[in-house]
Amino acid sequence: MTTFIQTLIVGLRLGSMYALVALGYTMVYGIIRLLNFAHGDFIMVGGYAIIFSVPAVKAMGLPIWVAVFPAIIVCALVGMGTELVAYRPVRKNGTAMSALITAIAMSLFLENLAQAIPAIGPNPKVATQIFPSSGIKIGKVTLDSSTILTIIIGLAVMLGLYFFIQKTKIGRAMRCVSEDKEAATLMGINVNRTILITFGIGSGLAAVASLMYISAYPKVFTTLGVMLGLKAFVAAVLGGIGIIPGAMLGGIVIGLVESFTMSYISSSLSDAFVFLILIVVLLIKPAGLLGKNVGEKV
Amino acid sequence: MTLKKMNQKGFVVNTIVLACLFFLLALLSNTGAGKGNFFRLVLTPSLWQCGYLIILATSLNMVLGFMGQLSLCHCAFMAIGAYTAALMSLAFQRAGVFKSPKGAVFILIMFLSILCGGLLAAAFGFIVGIPALRLKGDYLAIITLGFGMIIVNVINNLPFCGQNGLAEGSAGSSLYKNGLGFGMKTKVTYLWVAILLTILAVVMMFKYVRSKFGRAIQAIRDDEIAAAASGINTAHYKVLTFAYSAFFAGIAGGLYACANGSISTSSFAFTNGGILNSTFVVVMVVLGGMGSLTGSIVAAVLMFFVNYEIKNGAWVAMLPSGIQGIFKYPMLVYAFVLIVVILFRPKGIFGDYEFSLVHVREDLAKHRALKAQEKAEMKGV
Numbered sequence: 282m283t284t285f286i287q288t289l290i291v292g293l294r295l296g297s298m299y300a301l302v303a304l305g306y307t308m309v310y311g312i313i314r315l316l317n318f319a320h321g322d323f324i325m326v327g328g329y330a331i332i333f334s335v336p337a338v339k340a341m342g343l344p345i346w347v348a349v350f351p352a353i354i355v356c357a358l359v360g361m362g363t364e365l366v367a368y369r370p371v372r373k374n375g376t377a378m379s380a381l382i383t384a385i386a387m388s389l390f391l392e393n394l395a396q397a398i399p400a401i402g403p404n405p406k407v408a409t410q411i412f413p414s415s416g417i418k419i420g421k422v423t424l425d426s427s428t429i430l431t432i433i434i435g436l437a438v439m440l441g442l443y444f445f446i447q448k449t450k451i452g453r454a455m456r457c458v459s460e461d462k463e464a465a466t467l468m469g470i471n472v473n474r475t476i477l478i479t480f481g482i483g484s485g486l487a488a489v490a491s492l493m494y495i496s497a498y499p500k501v502f503t504t505l506g507v508m509l510g511l512k513a514f515v516a517a518v519l520g521g522i523g524i525i526p527g528a529m530l531g532g533i534v535i536g537l538v539e540s541f542t543m544s545y546i547s548s549s550l551s552d553a554f555v556f557l558i559l560i561v562v563l564l565i566k567p568a569g570l571l572g573k574n575v576g577e578k579v
Numbered sequence: 580m581t582l583k584k585m586n587q588k589g590f591v592v593n594t595i596v597l598a599c600l601f602f603l604l605a606l607l608s609n610t611g612a613g614k615g616n617f618f619r620l621v622l623t624p625s626l627w628q629c630g631y632l633i634i635l636a637t638s639l640n641m642v643l644g645f646m647g648q649l650s651l652c653h654c655a656f657m658a659i660g661a662y663t664a665a666l667m668s669l670a671f672q673r674a675g676v677f678k679s680p681k682g683a684v685f686i687l688i689m690f691l692s693i694l695c696g697g698l699l700a701a702a703f704g705f706i707v708g709i710p711a712l713r714l715k716g717d718y719l720a721i722i723t724l725g726f727g728m729i730i731v732n733v734i735n736n737l738p739f740c741g742q743n744g745l746a747e748g749s750a751g752s753s754l755y756k757n758g759l760g761f762g763m764k765t766k767v768t769y770l771w772v773a774i775l776l777t778i779l780a781v782v783m784m785f786k787y788v789r790s791k792f793g794r795a796i797q798a799i800r801d802d803e804i805a806a807a808a809s810g811i812n813t814a815h816y817k818v819l820t821f822a823y824s825a826f827f828a829g830i831a832g833g834l835y836a837c838a839n840g841s842i843s844t845s846s847f848a849f850t851n852g853g854i855l856n857s858t859f860v861v862v863m864v865v866l867g868g869m870g871s872l873t874g875s876i877v878a879a880v881l882m883f884f885v886n887y888e889i890k891n892g893a894w895v896a897m898l899p900s901g902i903q904g905i906f907k908y909p910m911l912v913y914a915f916v917l918i919v920v921i922l923f924r925p926k927g928i929f930g931d932y933e934f935s936l937v938h939v940r941e942d943l944a945k946h947r948a949l950k951a952q953e954k955a956e957m958k959g960v
Contacts (some may be wrong), residue, residue: 316717318858367918375925382865390914397911440667466773511724518721537880549751553732558727562709563722 283421289537294428294497297435301490302513303520303528305483306440311459311523312479313372315380319363319387321510323356323484326391327491328501329401330355330538332408346411350474352488360484361477363387388507395503405502408495411565438489439529442482446525455479459523498549512539513553515559521569530570534558597778598935605771623767627838628696629883630773630886631657631831634884636863636875638827644869644931645788645859646820647800648712649720652727654857656825659703659848660696660832662740665842667692668758680765689759689772691705697826702807703730703826708818722841722878727857728848735844751845766838774833780827787823796820797870798946866920866927874929885913 302324310316330352338348371383378409396403416425421487446452454475457465466472494509516535520527542554562570592611607618624855639653668688671677677685686816714722739745741752748754787793795816799808807813836842848856867878920928 288748310717314717316720367922370922370926375921376797378865378869379921379925381649382862383918386914386917386921389910390918393911393914511728515721515725518718522717543602547736549736550732553729553736556732559725560710560722560729563714563718567714567718 282290286422288540290422290424290428290432291544292537292540293533294431294493294536295540296397296533297432297439298490298493298497298509298532298534299513299516300508300529300532301435301438301486301493303517303532304439304525305486306510306517306529307520307522307525308413308455308479308483310517311525312455312476313368314377315368315372317382318381318481318510318513319391320487321506321508321513322388322391323360324489324491324494324506324509325395325501325503326359327352327356327488328408328505329395329406330473330488331411331492331495332406332501333400335409345409346492348411349488349492352491354486355487356488357481359391360480362479363391364477369476391392392503392507403503405500408501410497410499411492411496417504430495431493434489434493440488442527445482447451451475451478451568499515499552512555515555519559519562519569524569524571527569527571534570589935592936601771601774601778604774608882613723619767619782621698624838625883626770627723627766627773627834629880630777631834631838632863632879633777633876633885634831634834635860636867636879637781637784637872638824638831639860640864640867640869640872640875641784641788641796644871644875645793645800646753646796647815648817648821649716649723649861650719650821650824651720651724651857651861652707653824653828653860654830654847655727655730656700656704657832657835658734658844659700661836661842661847662696662734662754662832663699663829664692664696664833664838665754665757665759666739666744667695668836669756670758672758673745680759680769686769686772688839689769690878692759693776693837696833696836697829700821700832701826702831704822704828705818707825708821712814712817712821720885724857731844740844747795753841753845755841757836759833769837772837776830780830781872781876784827787898788872792816792820794830837895860919866917868927868929868931870931871927871929871933873934874927874932878929885916925948 283425302320305323306317308352309315309320317556331348334348334351335345337351338345354551367383367387368380370382377469395401412430414427414429417429419422431547437507444524448539454465454470455478457468457470458472458475462472465475490509490513494505512535513532516531517528518531520529522528538558539551539555542548546554566572613702635653635657639650642648642650669686671692677688679685696792707723711719711726733742736750737748738750739748740750741754742749742756744756747756795806795811798809798811799813799816803813810814825918863878864875866881867876935942
């Protein structure tokens with residue numbers, strides 16, 4: 282029973298990390314129908330931004346986790362820059378396939394640019410401890426503070442985002458653009474600006490996810506985002522890509538599947554199980570868990 | 580000229596040109612130039628690598644370019660082919676069928692292993708294709724990605740696919756004993772195998788694309804519902820093409836097993852930063868032009884040249900010194916070039932144009948006439 286609860290908590294922790302990254306994927310996909318392969322690398326950018334801003338935060342006497350705020354700004358800028366420099370021109374005169382290739386190329390570009398910058402380099406960097414290492418013991422289950430904080434931050438950010446999308450004017454504009462671009466333009470919505478803001482928010486969420494990642498595994502390297510991004514991407518598809526609650530649900534499911542396979546079946550097969558779940562779900566419900574299957578118009 | 584006569588003429592011209600190239604290379608490898616270090620250490624490994632990259636890119640182009648379905652598990656089929664070929668030849672070697680990589684028996688077993696690699700990959704392509712091809716677009720991409728991850732992950736966890744292979748294997752490590760993975764000397768000797776198989780594979784794909792099957796899958800790409808309404812069994816053709824394409828990916832894997840002494844799953848994995856990653860194959864196809872097999876060949880060779888720098892900067896040394904500095908970060912240059920190409924020529928180098936030796940003169944004349952017409956129209960406006 283202790284193992285079960287411990288595994289459940291680890292799964293929730295992983296899941297809230299995946300869910301935050303998946304939200305970025307799903308928001309971008311929902312609005313411009315693009316699988317943004319570079320999103321995983323925004324996590325890497327966020328990780329390095331946190332590492333480099335920790336000394337400054339320490340010097341100001343603030344708690345270390347405050348370093349996430351500069352990271353959010355950096356990530357949002359990188360995300361918006363990617364949209365402006367690469368995606369927008371391709372969207373204007375390319376096909377869906379060329380947009381996908383641009384995303385793959387952007388991902389490669391970011392990874393290798395990071396390696397080429399002398400302050401970063403190809404070797405992994407070790408991060409300082411983000412959260413204080415105290416813990417609570419309930420029965421035989423230990424909960425360290427970083428786990429609790431990760432889950433709480435994850436839930437808070439997801440709730441905040443949900444209300445932002447549902448209640449504010451910008452959120453409404455986002456939903457409009459993702460439903461119908463032309464109609465949104467006719468209603469006086471600045472489509473390009475809305476897309477830009479979506480990129481900014483999605484990439485900012487990646488920075489929060491990188492804070493969670495660092496608090497769990499205090500090591501940052503240039504290809505950190507690849508596998509993490511891929512799994513988050515799977516989470517987004519699992520929940521129904523383009524649907525915001527779907528990404529949260531998918532993230533939690535993927536996190537739980539991963540942690541339960543790791544502790545009960547085989548740690549080296551956990552990736553295979555994650556993808557197996559995805560395949561099974563897609564075959565039964567092709568539009569994802571929360572997606573609606575829309576018939577094709579002829 | 581009737582169509583049949585033109586086809587005959589094309590067949591003759593292509594055969595003559597290919598035979599000439601083949602004999603020139605055979606001559607080169609047997610004369611003084613073939614004994615030099617450049618041929619042994621640079622040219623031969625490059626030709627092997629170009630061979631399997633060309634097969635890989637053209638076979639994906641059938642699915643992506645001609646059938647319009649995005650598949651992200653092509654390298655997993657290649658891994659299946661590579662492991663099958665390596666383990667089968669190893670089994671023959673352990674059974675004592677051949678002692679050293681020489682003689683007719685070895686050549687027979689080499690071809691047999693590569694063929695079996697292809698067939699097993701095709702079988703897996705069939706198994707993956709039946710459920711996966713029910714989905715479309717981005718969902719198909721993600722489900723094939725999932726299948727690719729699972730295949731590579733499972734191979735990594737099979738005990739007989741690691742270390743010494745077969746009964747002496749251990750899961751999770753790379754396969755060091757490889758019946759086909761011979762040294763440099765035999766790699767030079769059997770260079771003709773790589774070239775022959777590449778030519779054969781490309782010819783077979785050209786034949787497929789221009790047959791009834793090829794027309795059917797192009798109809799599916801253009802409009803699936805219209806194709807189904809015209810009496811094309813779309814599911815049948817989609818799965819068949821997927822398996823046919825997986826077959827050639829398996830053949831490419833067999834060639835990879837021949838060219839490399841040890842194989843490891845990490846080189847086929849999705850997270851691998853090198854060239855053997857399913858996204859790179861997609862990039863090759865799009866860069867060359869979707870729906871142009873000759874374009875894929877050109878793109879595969881180009882990709883090889885950019886990637887070759889990572890291991891061995893021999894050709895960069897030939898460039899003027901001012902340009903050499905950029906290649907300190909080859910992957911960065913590569914990503915940049917890719918973005919620029921996509922921004923300014925979204926349909927790839929060749930578009931859907933097929934290069935042909937017979938028609939190259941007419942095509943050039945047509946192109947010029949078109950340009951001249953455009954110019955005249957511009958003036959008229």
